[in-house]
Amino acid sequence: MLRNLFRREPTPQEREQIESAVQKTRQGALGHISDLFRQQVITEETWDELEDLLIQADVGPTTAIELVSRARKEVEKEELKTPVEAETAVRRQMVEILGRDEHEPLEEMPAGTIILMVGVNGSGKTTSIAKLASYLEQRGRSVLLAAADTFRAAAIDQLRVWGERVKAPVVAHQQEADPGAVVFDAVKAAQSRGLDLVLVDTAGRLHTKFNLMEELQKIKRVASKANPEAHIVSLLTLDATTGQNAILQAKSFLQSVEVDGIILSKLDGTAKGGVAFSVYNELGVPIWYIGTGEKVQDLAPFDHLAFVNALFE
Ligand SMILES: Nc1nc2c(ncn2[C@@H]2O[C@H](COP(=O)(O)OP(=O)(O)OP(=O)(O)O)[C@@H](O)[C@H]2O)c(=O)[nH]1
Ligand SMILES: [Mg+2]
Known part of the structure; x- marks a missing residue:
């Protein structure tokens, strides 16, 4: 049977x-x-049909072709003759193509860790911050939220509401304040109050992409100035319901911002979940968490094997 090698x-x-x-x-x-x-x-046609199904499920042509070719190779090399064996090979290659996921779980990261949540407008940043806050608190870590999306007053209010719900303090300035200044204050506040992790909400929409990327880089600089020892983790939220468009968006983000992991949000709301297979293969960044609904508890660590098995059950 297939096993998880890299995570719990x-x-x-x-x-x-x-x-x-x-x-x-x-x-x-x-x-x-x-x-x-x-x-x-298993015939030539089986493999063609497999490729079609993958593409229909928003796996994306590049990754679909690669998956089929890897599975075929395995079948031929290992002389797997029965359809059941071929299906197992497909499933194994699906797990493989999701990439190696050896990251340290967020709940085990050192006190002082700063998590920057980045992503385009509406992709689920603020909701994912609330979910992560609750997830971390349940695992015994204290968190502070930083309202560095100062672009809209409503964004600040939304984070405050989530903060109350998950019982996490929120550091916010007024609308249009400098996001760097918010992050600086938040990191200092967490240090003086002895809170473990700072979760930073950022804006997804600015007048130009250049401004957005500049701003994210500045936030990062300010964060490490506020706490030079801090471990800074950047997470990119991708909206699964946008399928392959999410991959295009991510590519554009990754040109200017370093990202450690992906939160694939809204997986529950779409038949385009095949996009998960393209994430690591095309972006080189692993999925860390998935969004499984709108409620605060609707977040799960992404488990490759459980994901692939769930697709077949
Ligand atoms: N079904 C479902 N809905 C989600 C999930 N994550 C977020 N949403 C919904 O997606 C919408 C946008 O989420 P936000 O968290 O506000 O997104 P954002 O990236 O902060 O958006 P901006 O602040 O406008 O840039 C909200 O209606 C959320 O309830 C998820 O995992 N599943
Ligand atoms: Mg938001």
Whole structure:
């Protein structure tokens, strides 16, 4: 059987979250992959159909072609003759293509860690911050939220509301304040109050992309000035419901901002969950968490094997 080599096993609850989040995706094209391998023999056509299904599920042509070619190679090299063996090879290559995920879990990161949440407008940054805050608190870590999306007053209010709900202090300035100044104050406040992690909400929409990227870089500089020892982690939220567009957006972000991990949000709301397979393969950045709903508890660590298995069950 396939095993997780690089991270802890998901809890039963996390497994359930993953299963329910991929429901729409499983009901779509990806759910038909098993049908392909119920045939008597594997033919050229089987592989073509597999590629079609992957592309329909928003896996993206580049990754779809690569997945099929890797699975075919494995089948030929290992002389796997039965359709069941071929399906196992496909599943194994699906797990492989999701990449190695050896990151230290956020809940184990040292006190002083600063998490920058970046991503385009509406991709789920603020909601994901609230979810992460709750996730970390449940695991015994204290957090502080920084309202560095000063572009809209409503964004600051939204973070304050989440802060109250998850019982995390929020550092905010007024609208249009300098996001760097907010982050500086937040990092200092966390230090003086002895809070472990700072979660920074950033703006997704500025007049030009250049401004946005400049701003994110500045936030990072200010964060390390406020605490030179701080471990800074940048997470990019990608909206799964936008399918392959999420990959294009991410590529544009990655040109100017370093990103450690991806939060694939709104996986529950889409049949385009196949996009998950393109993330590491095309961006070189692993998915760390998935968004499984709108509520604060709807976040799960991304488990490659549980994800692939859930697509087939
Ligand atoms: N179903 C579902 N909805 C989500 C998830 N994550 C976020 N949302 C919804 O997506 C919408 C946008 O989320 P926000 O967190 O406000 O996104 P944002 O990136 O902060 O947006 P801006 O501040 O406008 O840049 C909200 O309606 C959220 O409830 C998820 O995992 N599942
Ligand atoms: Mg927001």
